[in-house]
Amino acid sequence: MQTMTVTDAVSAALAEEMRRDDRVLIFGEGVATKRKDLLAEFGAARVRNTPLAEGIIAGTAAGAAATGLRPVVDLLFAPFLCYAMDEIVNSAGKLRYMSGGQFAFPMVVLAMTGGGWGVGAQHNHNVEAWFVHSPGLKVVMPSTAADYKGLLKAAIRDENPVLFFTDIALGYAPGAVPEGEVVVPLGKAAVRREGADVTLVSYAKSVHACLQAADRLAAQGMAAEVIDLRTLKPLDEETILRSARKTGRVVVVHEASRMCGVGAEIAALVAEKAFGDLRAPVMRLTGPDAPAPASFPLEQAFAPSADAVVETVGRLVGLVPA
């Protein structure tokens, strides 16, 4: 094991995959400026700066992916994906199907999001559910440095377009990362902590809030199981349902807003397939239906806290009055 930050884990995955496969290249605004190590090792053809134009960056990636290259593009902040929606959703996501399978789009779109830097709502907007709702795309949002590395490697090797979101608050978070070639498969959730009384389903920074909450719940005699989804699409239904059937109580926790968010999908999935095993309604703890604020205390209050998780679980099991 080695200790590295999420940012370094992402860099390590890029370098390893570019070393492994000549078809992998990376471009975006400031990519060659900021990633001097990659530029030095792989040269200016494979590490490129671009004009500040997200649409053509994403479109170029889709066109290149369909014709033999394996591009990774850095679109910086998730709200900027609005400029690239057409290329990601209408082209990369649909043209395989619309052409009767003639093309594939092995490409990765990197973007940062989430509270932590006080950058406000046009740089911080957890839009991952938009892409989950779009056919033909895969969506990844890890919580640990090891997974940022292993899942990015898997995303680059995947034959489909993958949206790879980095939680801003985790960028400098250190974590243990296995030495050598470790690829984490897309579509597999991780059970971060086992427990029999309640299931906390989460992803990205909220996983850490759930783990803190689980510690405190344990002190109260409650065993919480914490599931880190890691990949939002394809969704690991099996792991979610197995845990829901075991504990009979499910709380979904994420920073993204509630309505039509990933939590709504999970609540519906559990209601459809594990209703008979439930002992309480499925609850969601999410960000509000509001743009993300810049002010630090407000930004911190946007994402569900460990306190809120503990309180919600308490209500579910009757420890705290409803």
Add this chain to the structure above:
Amino acid sequence: MDTRERVRALERMMLIRAYEETVIALHAEQRAAGTCTAVGQEAAAVGVVSALSADDQILTNHRSAGHLLARGADPGRMLAEVMGRRDGYCGGKSGSLHIAAKELGVVLTSTIVGGELSLVTGVALSRSMLGGEGIVACFFGDGAACEGRFHESLNLAAVWNLPILYVCENNQWQAFVHRRETTLADGVAPQAAAYGMDWRTVDGNDVDAVRAAAERAVATIRETRKPFLLEVQTYRLRGHFEPDDQSYVDPQELERWRARDPILLARNRLITEGHLSDAAAQEMEAAVKGRMEQAAAFAEASPFPGFEALTTDVYA
């Protein structure tokens, strides 16, 4: 072009016209869905596509039938696609608007106006990084030139030296709006100069002129590996889609352009120059019509896709 090639170009234009008229008739009889045609723009398609080599690639848009047929697409498989049948180029999942035929080098057809402009840079990047002499032609209209992606695409292609032949088929219409209402400039091509790109405008209803201009542009791109913008000035003789009564079209303008029908022009010129007899021209017309009857029969005999196709080819 030598005489034989010019006659072949006329025949190809006749084939495209016959195809479009077949789709229109099939729709009128409720045997096929409505579609967007490029009737009147046949010289642009044939003139440019015939100047390309077999390993060059093409990106096109919702008015793609001419480009596909000029490239040698099978009208039977195209009609099967329009009718949503299994033997269509895309297995019936595209319909008329987004037919791509990778085997012909016609890739990533998009009906999002400007979609082809955002994808072509990536296709050309593959060409330039993976080797080979091939270039990429990108057909778009004056409407797409109003999209921001037009500028993003030209700028990136110029900065990255991408081997792209941008072909603006300026057909004077942007869906239901005349070009005069949306831009003050008469042409699109001069905008290329702002990005340091070579450009030229050509009479898009004169197939000889289009072919000559395209040959020169292609030679320049092969030599410099830099992009080039060719604007072909033409006219959409029918409505935005079928059916469309064109009530919004100035009848005098329509008549002026009908008199400059590219097929009529090429045919009269070949006859006047003594390279073609009227009888031979009529035989060619009859032959392409016969081919369309066979194509329609093939398409209608093709089965619809099975329901399992609803969810296949979503992911690779």
